[in-house]
Amino acid sequence: MTHRAAIARRPTAARPRRGGRGAAPRVVLGALVLLARGFLAASRLLVEALRSSANAEYTAAAATAAGDLAARMWAVDSATLPAADISAWRARLSSATGYGLPNGDGSVVVSPANVARITVTWRHPRLPQGAQSRYVTDFIIAEP
Secondary structure (H helix, E strand, O other): OOHHHHHHOOOOOOOOOOOOOOHHHHHHHHHHHHHHHHHHHHHHHHHHHHHHHHHHHHHHHHHHHHHHHHHHHHHHOOOOOOHHHHHHHHHHHHOOOOOOOOOOEEEEEEOOOOEEEEEEEEOOOOOOOOOOEEEEEEEEOOOO
């Protein structure tokens, strides 16, 4: 045996086995699925935050509308206002240049004790039919 033949017959180092073939794409796919679920959850939270923000804005507008009517009652020192004043106030509830409440409406009920219950209702366009939001306040006019 020559020197060259002995070198050729020497065992070679074992090659690494590829038994884990395909595991990396599965791991990447799993990570993408988890990432997509995270994005969906974050977008759902964002939508809910926007809805809450819009409802808070409408509640503030309703409180302002009720306060304006109460200030008018206070200015004339009476819980009963002329029907024209109430009609004009109700028209401003849903007007874009008024309080801007979607499907806004209002009512005033005066008790014998001079307590005016001012109710403002509105329905957000995305709410189901029949679902309404409501703001109610009581205003007392003291007897002079």
